[in-house]
Amino acid sequence: MAKNTDLINMKNSIGVMKRSIYIWLLVVSAFGISCSSDPEISNDMLDSGFIYSIPDSIQKHLVSEYIPIPTELEKNTPVIIAAHGYTATTFEWDELRSFANMKGTFYVSQVLLGGHGRSYEDFKNATWEDWQLSIKVEYKKLSDKGFKNIYLAGSSTGAPLIINLLTTDFFTTLTQPKGIFMIDPIVVSSNKTLTMVGLLGPILGYTTVELASGETGKWYVYRPQESLKQLMTLINTTRLDLQKGIVLRDNLYIKVYKSAIDDVADPVSALMIYKGLKYDWILYKNIDVEMVDSKLHVFTRLAGREGVTAADITLQQKVFADMEQKMIK
Secondary structure: OHHHHHHHHHHHHHHHHHHHHHHHHHHHHHHOEOOOOOOOOOOOOOOEOOOOOHHHHHHHHOHHHHOOOOOHHHHHOOEEEEEOOOOOOHHHHHHHHHHHHHHOOOEEEEEOOOOOOOEHHHHHHOOHHHHHHHHHHHHHHHHHOOOOOEEEEEEOOHHHHHHHHOOOOOOOOOOOOOEEEEEOOOOOEOOHHHHHHHHHHHHHOEEEOOOOHHHEOOEOOEEEHHHHHHHHHHHHHHHHHHHHOEEEOOOOEEEEEEEOOOOOEOOHHHHHHHHHEEEOOOOOOOEEEEEEOOOOOOOOOOOOOOOOOHHHHHHHHHHHHHHHHHHHO
């Protein structure tokens, strides 16, 4: 009898081991993982640190740099600080910048998140607070220069970075923001394997992502597990803050645009933001949420993508026009 019991226990153990190996293979496949600790990086990749010129980027993309001494007219012109998403660069907001230049009614200040646009090692070692710092620095510079109509825009991870600022006293001594726009904000991830990064990250090292040819050099190919942990920490922190409730000024306008189908940011993120942002007067709600007919994550960024349709372009331009009208009315 004892031998039979031992045999049964052994079979059960083997069964558990097989299931564990199967689950492991599924997770590795879902993460897109190469289990090497040293990714192979070529000079044409953003990960190399050779692609993005930081000084040139600052001068070209930041309003505080290319308008060092604003006139009264410039101070009264709306300026929107646009923060891109995880693994991206200022390229994500180039099309809004082009729209603004064509219209001539507002400025776009494209911040490069801290740790981004540099080497794989810099990205690996940066915290989410480091990512956020460039938003804070540019906002303070514009406020100090006397810009009166400052807006914020965040795509994907840029959105929770901005939401976090609302939980602090950052704006207390500065020009108050007029409004915030969010494009496909991530508060809940569509990729549920991301929640396992704390357990599997140290073993796996990094994940990989395939880029279209037009995206090469503008996004990171390799996502170090350290940065994924930072992303998960930011998401969890934001979700908990929203569940507790974040109280806003009565005149701060917020607009959330969310793709109905999104393989990165779960659409429930928009609902959590709507319910979690509150005003002193309970009946007052200056927040709009618009679910859009798109399957693209950060649907306002079309440059570099493959298979862009006429409907994608129409939607992008409509949202840019909506943002403009809100700022200049």
